[in-house]
Amino acid sequence: MNRILTILFFSFYVSISFASSPQVSDYLIFKNDTIPTYNLLVEQYLQKIKDDKGRLFNLSFRNSIEGTLGTSLNCWRGYQAIYEIKNDSLFVNAIIDCHSLENKNQIPENYIKKLFGEKVQNNRVFIDWFSGNISFPTKRTDNKMISWDGVFERIFMYENIIEIENGAIDKISEQQNYVDLKNGIDRLDRDNIINALFDRIKNYKWTKKDKFDCSELYTVTIGKNGKISNVVMTEYQTEELIEEYWDTKREYNYCVKSIQKALRGLQFDIIKRKGMPIESSVSVEIWFNEDGTIENWTE
Known part of the structure; x- marks a missing residue:
């Protein structure tokens, strides 16, 4: 009984920790820049797959695609995705193990073919399952983070907003995410x-x-x-x-x-x-x- 209670307690603790720990970002390649992005587009695709074998979604305590590493509280999804905007289209170029980009002496293994199979064309996958807006911080000296949910999403004062329809880029614009009203109370503090x-x-x-x-x-x-x-x-x-x-x-x-x-x-x-x-x-x-x-x- 004590062993069962210990396992249940550990599972509960890890579930809470995964849900509340700050999470690492995916990455977006845009105009030769590699930018952290907090838009989980691959995760949206994975959530449509019924047979995930306990690996790639639903907080299954995966920390790597192969499931061989120890628990990683700041990468509950078990992978990082690398996206790219090219020819007015949005693609995913790579699915890699969490933190594998940190090793400068080794090229991360790319699991994109293993995950997407025949959807891979020219070593990338067209993100035709996504319509909506994604964003990333604008490169300017006066930019700063104005909001953070404590886990994943960060909002910056100035962001580039990309409007997407079934993977095709409709519009890219710079937006200011804070309106300083004349008689408004400051919300940055x-x-x-x-x-x-x-x-x-x-x-x-x-x-x-x-x-x-x-x-x-x-x-x-x-x-x-x-x-x-x-x-x-x-x-x-x-x-x-x-x-x-x-x-x-x-x-x-x-x-x-x-x-x-x-x-x-x-x-x-x-x-x-x-x-x-x-x-x-x-x-x-x-x-x-x-x-x-x-x-x-x-x-």
Whole structure:
């Protein structure tokens, strides 16, 4: 029994670690530059294949295509792909083992034929399964990363956006992914966002401090337009949890709605992804003291 529990615990730990560890990028060859890219186009193709033999997707603890190396927490997919834009088309040129490019004295083994079979033409595969936009950072001295999910995707201030239809390049343009609004609150610094939220919460006219205790961790969503679009209690988002842990639904509703009202009217700058506005969430934890003062407990 202890051995089984140990195996289960290890599997759970590795699953969480794979899901939360920063992941290495694929690469894109564009105009003689080799650029890290965070668009998993080969993975999209692999997810359509039913028989993967536990190797190439679904977090199967693969760390190499042959499955012979130890676990690699920062390369859960088990390979890196190298793409190329050529003649207004997008191709994949190579499928290599994770980190094999780091060995400068050895040419990485290319598994493209093993994976794609007859789809390989002239040592490359036309990516006809993908339609959409991919992006990579623009080469300029004032460029910088403005957002990172902590695992894989990075968003830069200036990016080249490539619009693709079934593997064919429709358009390539440079986009700015941050809109600095005249009266907008800066979103490049997380502490600045937290401080703006807490300042509104602290100065809100709380009417029932003596009846309801709203000390909690809240998840605040900033919408595509830079305004607050949603507020929830991070740990109580189902009817079952609310009923189990809160004295009354009335108290829960009061706290959430009060936070929403306190944050109403805030305007943040706008963040984009691949040139399109996106929403993002931030956590803020507040604590109500018995004397009525409010503290910011956000970590």
